[in-house]
Amino acid sequence: MNMGLSMTAIWQHRVRHLALVLLAAGGAGMASVASAQPIEVDVVGGISDPMPIAVPAMPTPANSSTPAGDTESLGRQMAEVIANDLKTSGLFTPRGPAGIAPVAIPQVTAPDYPYWVQTGAQALVSGYVKANGDGTLTIGCYLYDVSAQNELKRDGFVVPPGAWRRAAHKCADLVYTRLTGEGPYFDSRMVYVSETGPKAKRIKRLAIMDQDGANHRFLTNGQSIVLTPRFSPNRQQIVYMSYLQERPRVFVYDLATGKQRLLLDQPNMTFAPRVSPDGRFIVFSMAIGGNTDIYRMPVSGGAPQRLTSSPGIDTAPSYSPDGGRVVFESDRGGSQQLYVMDADGSSQQRISFGSGRYATPVWSPRGDLIAFTRIGGGFNVGVMSPGGGNEQMLTNGWQDEGPSWSPNGRVITFFRTAQGSGKADLWTVDLTGVNERRVPTPLDGSDPGWGPLLP
Amino acid sequence: MTMKMISRIALVAALGLTAACAKKEPVQLPPPPQEVAPVAEVTPPAPTGPIPGSKEDFLAQSGTDTVLFETDAYDLDAQDKATLDAQAAWMAKYPNVTATIEGHCDERGTREYNLALGDRRANAAKNYLAAKGVAASRLTTISYGKERPVAQGSDEAAWAQNRRAVTVVLSSAGY
Numbered sequence: 001m002n003m004g005l006s007m008t009a010i011w012q013h014r015v016r017h018l019a020l021v022l023l024a025a026g027g028a029g030m031a032s033v034a035s036a037q038p039i040e041v042d043v044v045g046g047i048s049d050p051m052p053i054a055v056p057a058m059p060t061p062a063n064s065s066t067p068a069g070d071t072e073s074l075g076r077q078m079a080e081v082i083a084n085d086l087k088t089s090g091l092f093t094p095r096g097p098a099g100i101a102p103v104a105i106p107q108v109t110a111p112d113y114p115y116w117v118q119t120g121a122q123a124l125v126s127g128y129v130k131a132n133g134d135g136t137l138t139i140g141c142y143l144y145d146v147s148a149q150n151e152l153k154r155d156g157f158v159v160p161p162g163a164w165r166r167a168a169h170k171c172a173d174l175v176y177t178r179l180t181g182e183g184p185y186f187d188s189r190m191v192y193v194s195e196t197g198p199k200a201k202r203i204k205r206l207a208i209m210d211q212d213g214a215n216h217r218f219l220t221n222g223q224s225i226v227l228t229p230r231f232s233p234n235r236q237q238i239v240y241m242s243y244l245q246e247r248p249r250v251f252v253y254d255l256a257t258g259k260q261r262l263l264l265d266q267p268n269m270t271f272a273p274r275v276s277p278d279g280r281f282i283v284f285s286m287a288i289g290g291n292t293d294i295y296r297m298p299v300s301g302g303a304p305q306r307l308t309s310s311p312g313i314d315t316a317p318s319y320s321p322d323g324g325r326v327v328f329e330s331d332r333g334g335s336q337q338l339y340v341m342d343a344d345g346s347s348q349q350r351i352s353f354g355s356g357r358y359a360t361p362v363w364s365p366r367g368d369l370i371a372f373t374r375i376g377g378g379f380n381v382g383v384m385s386p387g388g389g390n391e392q393m394l395t396n397g398w399q400d401e402g403p404s405w406s407p408n409g410r411v412i413t414f415f416r417t418a419q420g421s422g423k424a425d426l427w428t429v430d431l432t433g434v435n436e437r438r439v440p441t442p443l444d445g446s447d448p449g450w451g452p453l454l455p
Numbered sequence: 456m457t458m459k460m461i462s463r464i465a466l467v468a469a470l471g472l473t474a475a476c477a478k479k480e481p482v483q484l485p486p487p488p489q490e491v492a493p494v495a496e497v498t499p500p501a502p503t504g505p506i507p508g509s510k511e512d513f514l515a516q517s518g519t520d521t522v523l524f525e526t527d528a529y530d531l532d533a534q535d536k537a538t539l540d541a542q543a544a545w546m547a548k549y550p551n552v553t554a555t556i557e558g559h560c561d562e563r564g565t566r567e568y569n570l571a572l573g574d575r576r577a578n579a580a581k582n583y584l585a586a587k588g589v590a591a592s593r594l595t596t597i598s599y600g601k602e603r604p605v606a607q608g609s610d611e612a613a614w615a616q617n618r619r620a621v622t623v624v625l626s627s628a629g630y
Contacts, residue, residue, distance in 0.1 A: 198607075199604060199607045200603065200604055200605065200607055201603065202602065204602075225599075225602055227566060227570075227600075227602075228566060228567065241570075246597060247597075248570070248597065248598065269570065269574055269597075269598055271567060271570050271571075272567040272570075285567065285570075285571065287570070287571055287574040287598065289578055290529075290574055290575045290577075290578030290579065290582075291575075292571035292574065313568060313571040313572065313575070315567045315568060315570075315571055316565075316567045316568070329567075329568065331568075335527075336565075336568055359565040359567075359568055360565050360566070360567065373565050375563075375564075375565070379563070379565075399562070399563075401565050401566070402565070402566060417562070419609040420608065420609045422562065422604075422607070422609070446566075447566065
């Protein structure tokens, strides 16, 4: 998909402040989601009772052929993508598009409310797909409160036919943000390491896909081991570590050109890269003679600046969303623990004090939490406050590690390795520890890096 | 090897037959040439050992190319040092041979930490070899973290084999 794609909002109409209407009219299940209370409370109480929402196939005013298929078929697929997004959030039970009545074009803006009430749906996502003379598609997206018989929100998108799935994700994001109060995340992508082959000689390839697993593409051919890919904030570059020519170092992959560039030409191992939120720096680890420290340098190249100088292993750095601080792991105190420092390396202080070892910290894009891997008996993913308190474990697989945040800081992806076979796959979990789901990948997968929201 | 054994058996059988025949029927003609043909195939002598200075020779002389480590550790015990002493002695004999020391970890560590830990292990072995007189310029290191286990299980026995540093010699023609 074209990275430079821009989504054009054709309606600026926004219906505001209808949360109270929804709350009053929607019943208990809806209230639990639509409430202005913090979502954490709602989700803990309401996740087992997700909101029924109707997602009928989107009609087309005139069935037209496009390079991505005809508009009637696209309308059904749009609804399928939206329903799947909403279902995977764990907050909704979609009805349709299969098994519910098709919607005629006039009903897109004037829903047959009695019918939708009878389906048990509390909300309705409707819309249409129209082929334009210039080869683009216009996709309308409407959200209704079925009980209150109100329109809650609408938006429209003009996209090339090949980008129809992005319009579907944008529509699902509209529904999700309007009904939960959380930020959007469906229109985003992931990079990860696709794995295959025997445990002693896994073939590892850099791969990219939409967050729902669609539009999967391999970026490297598997000749060299690749590890820990992470998106740059502008979504144009992926930083990762490659064993190219058996010299493991950090590379920068440019998505527009498909070219990879060695970050720093020197003989030592460099790894664990991450780009600063302003896109100017890469923070990474370098191992010199058995000692690993954290460095940073301009993405464009230049001299690395050393940020840590302990004789221990300092690695897995991750920026705070404002770029002012870096969380990392260090065994300087005897075992792997989490530390926070200012972005220039000053004011280093330990924040993890629970039992076990702590590793791979990642700062939430909302800034309020740090996800990590804890090793203590098992390997599990958890979250804590940047100050170190409020620790909560989220997963309980045999070996769960390598968390990465969704763009809205609400969902965490990680990889789970099976005992024995060593086969790994990608999972997501809500930050409250519920709604664990496997992310579909064509082969095995590890080291997921969830990218920013697309524009 | 099998071919060689068959050839030898054929030869012995042929000679035995000849001898037997000679005793009982001295006037009989010698056996036809094709019966002794296998003799010609026995001629290449078996090599007596690996080529000096080769990878195989290194393994034979040093006993092993691998030292093992405890969980989350990179210090060398007496057995590791004895192994590395033998490796260093061998490398002293072949000054044109260089070596890459691979550091490896078991699967029960996180990705990035294991890369760093593998680097520690490779350097522990390298530093010991250097202290024993192998020029540091002949030694390079690489960490594979947990990416290349040698034992495939998910149990203590497998993990113990995977926590290792492996000396891989690069034999040049002019050792």
